[in-house]
Amino acid sequence: MTEIIEMLYASRAAFAPVGGGGIEPEVSRILSQSRRNNPRHNVGGVLCFRDGHFFQCLEGEAQEVESVFRKIAADPRHKDVKVLSKRTVPRRRFQSWSMKYAAVDSAISNLLQKHGQQRFNPYAFDNNLLGALVTQLHTATDPGATPDVQSLPTQWRNQQSAAPILAVGAFSMAAAAMAVSLFALYRTLG
Numbered sequence: 001m002t003e004i005i006e007m008l009y010a011s012r013a014a015f016a017p018v019g020g021g022g023i024e025p026e027v028s029r030i031l032s033q034s035r036r037n038n039p040r041h042n043v044g045g046v047l048c049f050r051d052g053h054f055f056q057c058l059e060g061e062a063q064e065v066e067s068v069f070r071k072i073a074a075d076p077r078h079k080d081v082k083v084l085s086k087r088t089v090p091r092r093r094f095q096s097w098s099m100k101y102a103a104v105d106s107a108i109s110n111l112l113q114k115h116g117q118q119r120f121n122p123y124a125f126d127n128n129l130l131g132a133l134v135t136q137l138h139t140a141t142d143p144g145a146t147p148d149v150q151s152l153p154t155q156w157r158n159q160q161s162a163a164p165i166l167a168v169g170a171f172s173m174a175a176a177a178m179a180v181s182l183f184a185l186y187r188t189l190g
Helices: 025-041 062-073 106-114 127-139 154-189
Strands: 004-013 044-050 053-061 078-088
Touching: 004 062, 004 127, 025 044, 025 062, 044 127, 053 062, 053 127, 062 078, 078 127, 106 127
Parallel strands: none
Antiparallel strands: 004 053, 004 078, 044 053
């Protein structure tokens, strides 16, 4: 049986946050890259960014997670990369996500305060807070995405992938039938 691990790490942004609400532009680029690359390695998880700090949970086969993490650690968009926890888990919690994004909302802020934290600083989180945070992030809503079709189980992925193709085909056939009907009406009236 393949060993599945969960790796939690923290880092600091090497860029100046723009602010102004919404997802930071650089974080958005990181998410886009992760969502494109992680399915190739069957790795997923969740990313959280606040107060200049990144917190990420990576899940998947141990060798793949380690490989992806080495690439992440070398990324110049962050610094002071520190593994906070790495453990074997029975299953992935973020199975449907190549990389979910969770904003620090009121529920997470309340969780931090409950554990005596005033700011989002993952370097200061103890194991109890880390576990509670990952659980909270699992249920959090990603403000700009839906689960990845590529991360869904094969039988769902095939159905999901076929749906847009069938919809386009049905629309095309309906449009063609309408065009033929309009042409026939035009010829009858003309």
